[in-house]
Amino acid sequence: MSGALLEVNGVSVSFDGFKAINNLSIHFDKAELRAIIGPNGAGKTTFMDIVTGKTKPDVGSVKWGEQNISLLEMSESAIAMEGIGRKFQKPTVFEAQTVRQNLAMALKNPRGPFVVLAHRKTARNAERIEAIAKEIGLAESLTRIAGELSHGQKQWLEIGMLLAQEPRLLLVDEPAAGMTVDEREKTTAILKEAAKTRAVVVVEHDMEFVRRLDCKVTVLHEGAVLAEGSLDYVTSQQSVIDVYLGRDHA
Ligand code: ADP
Ligand code: MG
Numbered sequence: 173m174s175g176a177l178l179e180v181n182g183v184s185v186s187f188d189g190f191k192a193i194n195n196l197s198i199h200f201d202k203a204e205l206r207a208i209i210g211p212n213g214a215g216k217t218t219f220m221d222i223v224t225g226k227t228k229p230d231v232g233s234v235k236w237g238e239q240n241i242s243l244l245e246m247s248e249s250a251i252a253m254e255g256i257g258r259k260f261q262k263p264t265v266f267e268a269q270t271v272r273q274n275l276a277m278a279l280k281n282p283r284g285p286f287v288v289l290a291h292r293k294t295a296r297n298a299e300r301i302e303a304i305a306k307e308i309g310l311a312e313s314l315t316r317i318a319g320e321l322s323h324g325q326k327q328w329l330e331i332g333m334l335l336a337q338e339p340r341l342l343l344v345d346e347p348a349a350g351m352t353v354d355e356r357e358k359t360t361a362i363l364k365e366a367a368k369t370r371a372v373v374v375v376e377h378d379m380e381f382v383r384r385l386d387c388k389v390t391v392l393h394e395g396a397v398l399a400e401g402s403l404d405y406v407t408s409q410q411s412v413i414d415v416y417l418g419r420d421h422a
Pocket of ligand 2: 218
């Protein structure tokens with residue numbers, strides 16, 4: 173067996189006879205940053221739905237961790253407890269609470285027995301909150317009300333709330349959408365840092381953003397992998413130019 177953190181093999185899923193995911197195989201290492209690109213309807217969101225247990229495939233396997241456990245029989249909450257975090261496009265922070273309170277609430281949502289013990293240690297929690305705030309560029313904003321943050325800062329806060337849960341795999345859907353250039357750059361740095369100690373998978377349309385991520389890229393098309401490699405490699409492939417770039421620049 174390989175040492176992959178997540179291994180998806182031969183997965184298909186149909187909606188009313190339409191194959192949204194078609195014999196998809198893809199895997200991720202324990203500490204890697206990966207970008208997933210592809211035209212609208214390629215199956216990117218459905219792929220994330222499968223990994224998080226929201227959608228169950230018709231065939232195929234999804235194996236997780238050192239024990240190669242199957243995620244297919246597990247509920248969404250059980251999968252989250254296993255250490256798979258997902259960030260949706262729209263930030264969902266608690267607007268009326270401060271940045272610190274938001275991060276504290278995320279810490280209070282333990283996903284294992286050790287975290288429960290750690291939770292009693294308030295000082296440790298405070299340190300943890302400060303470390304996360306620093307990682308997401310909000311160290312100076314801990315006392316600010318989340319509702320007053322910029323769109324980008326809210327996105328970072330939500331990433332921080334996910335990091336507080338210590339996921340081993342973080343799935344992020346279009347983080348750059350609606351961000352300023354500065355915010356995009358900072359977001360790249362946050363995701364790169366997070367991927368040093370876990371797998372981070374980013375679905376993104378913005379090519380400049382993907383270029384800055386400077387990571388392996390998987391191109392999805394019609395529910396399967398069309399190409400995989402560096403951004404320069406995949407964008408040089410005629411098949412990718414035809415179905416993705418060609419359409420994008422049409
Ligand atoms: P992407 O995120 O790459 O744009 P999606 O995963 O959202 O693509 O969708 C892949 C295809 O599956 C699309 O054609 C979409 O219309 C279809 N699809 C996705 N979810 C459903 C659903 N719940 N019911 C019916 N069709 C769906
Ligand atoms: Mg989508």
